[in-house]
Amino acid sequence: MHTVLRRAALGGTAIGLALTSMPGSTQQSAAPIARYTMDAGTLSGMAAMAAGGNSLALLRGGGGGAAHQLELRLGSTRTATGAPAADHFMPPAAGLGQSVPLVTPINQAANAPTVPGAPQERQMPSGKLYLFWGCGEHAGPGQPVVIDFSKMAKGQIPPGLLASGVSVPGEWTITRANSNTFGEWPNAKSGKTVPASASLVGDHRIAGNYSPEIAFHLDHDFMAPLQPRSSKLPGGAHGLSWNGLPDATGYYAWAIGAKDMGRSQPNEMVWWTSSATKQFGGMLGDWLSPAAVAKLVAAKTVMPASQTSCTIPAEVTQLGGENMMVQLFGYGPESNFAYPPRPTAKGAVWKPEWVARVRFRSNAMVLLGMPAMGGLSGGDDGDASSQGQQQPTKPKCKGLKGIAQRAAGLCE
Numbered sequence: 356m357h358t359v360l361r362r363a364a365l366g367g368t369a370i371g372l373a374l375t376s377m378p379g380s381t382q383q384s385a386a387p388i389a390r391y392t393m394d395a396g397t398l399s400g401m402a403a404m405a406a407g408g409n410s411l412a413l414l415r416g417g418g419g420g421a422a423h424q425l426e427l428r429l430g431s432t433r434t435a436t437g438a439p440a441a442d443h444f445m446p447p448a449a450g451l452g453q454s455v456p457l458v459t460p461i462n463q464a465a466n467a468p469t470v471p472g473a474p475q476e477r478q479m480p481s482g483k484l485y486l487f488w489g490c491g492e493h494a495g496p497g498q499p500v501v502i503d504f505s506k507m508a509k510g511q512i513p514p515g516l517l518a519s520g521v522s523v524p525g526e527w528t529i530t531r532a533n534s535n536t537f538g539e540w541p542n543a544k545s546g547k548t549v550p551a552s553a554s555l556v557g558d559h560r561i562a563g564n565y566s567p568e569i570a571f572h573l574d575h576d577f578m579a580p581l582q583p584r585s586s587k588l589p590g591g592a593h594g595l596s597w598n599g600l601p602d603a604t605g606y607y608a609w610a611i612g613a614k615d616m617g618r619s620q621p622n623e624m625v626w627w628t629s630s631a632t633k634q635f636g637g638m639l640g641d642w643l644s645p646a647a648v649a650k651l652v653a654a655k656t657v658m659p660a661s662q663t664s665c666t667i668p669a670e671v672t673q674l675g676g677e678n679m680m681v682q683l684f685g686y687g688p689e690s691n692f693a694y695p696p697r698p699t700a701k702g703a704v705w706k707p708e709w710v711a712r713v714r715f716r717s718n719a720m721v722l723l724g725m726p727a728m729g730g731l732s733g734g735d736d737g738d739a740s741s742q743g744q745q746q747p748t749k750p751k752c753k754g755l756k757g758i759a760q761r762a763a764g765l766c767e
């Protein structure tokens with residue numbers, strides 16, 4: 356089940372990679388010896404299920420209704436003496452033991468791994484994709500844009516596709532390709548997972564044999580989980596609403612689906628985004644800095660932090676069906692550290708030994724036709740059969756919607 360959910364979660368990313376190019380990383384004038392990134396995510400709904408959380412608890416919401424994720428990357432200009440080795444030493448409240456290992460891939464020259472399920476070169480998806488954008492009961496003028504993948508493979512791209520008044524700002528990244536020595540977690544060496552009760556507040560230290568020691572104190576913690584709700588409106592549109600997060604800087608949503616979603620590769624799919632500027636995928640599904648989000652909010656590509664609702668146009672579900680997969684992103688704060696600190700004197704040259712960045716994000720994935728995450732009625736969670744009670748006959752689970760219904764115990 357988790358494999359299916361992971362593929363669904365990556366659906367928008369995969370199509371985005373086929374339609375857009377990822378922004379390049381920016382370079383500093385005086386490059387540090389080591390760079391470190393720590394991306395902390397909160398997952399709710401089916402996104403948390405895909406991460407391996409308890410299915411029933413995640414669907415019901417509440418205290419156990421979220422999962423946490425960490426992505427750690429260390430890049431250095433140095434070459435290790437001997438086998439590369441590095442560890443991130445965590446505060447006790449993180450629940451990950453004393454440290455987690457940052458493993459260096461065997462092939463240092465390789466580029467970052469390709470997103471699973473993403474269309475590869477000369478492997479464009481077949482069929483058509485209908486693109487819609489913007490919040491409202493009905494689609495705006497010029498919609499949908501129809502993408503015929505057989506024509507795209509021949510270089511016939513519709514004019515003005517993905518055009519907007521602002522490009523998605525690129526955030527500097529750490530990869531195997533732009534580092535002399537590289538380490539990452541999660542990895543195959545460590546089977547640890549981040550507990551739902553984990554806290555990142557406290558002292559962090561990264562030490563290894565190919566970079567200066569990095570140390571910082573983190574005050575921010577994992578964001579609260581998003582709890583999206585949807586309801587069908589009289590005209591056929593769907594109202595989407597969610598709980599506002601106090602530390603959110605902005606929100607972005609997309610929905611993807613097909614009436615024949617049960618097929619391995621539907622001939623016709625629909626992709627909708629909340630952006631008013633026809634921006635799909637790419638970096639919008641990543642962690643974004645508050646500065647980048649502010650620019651995107653001003654351009655009406657990302658919804659402001661004060662907005663907690665968006666209407667999915669009726670035309671979207673007419674073509675894509677009412678069980679579309681919806682992803683909602685809440686972008687959060689960012690903490691930056693460096694040693695030595697950036698000088699304040701005018702004209703001073705800054706040559707940091709290391710820089711570190713910690714970003715936060717909350718992400719929920721739900722089926723449009725399902726009850727709200729955390730909104731499923733729940734009495735006794737116990738197993739009735741263990742109490743000598745006869746279990747009622749349940750209907751058979753069908754299609755993508757059945758994945759969530761089976762997890763909730765509503766079908767079999």
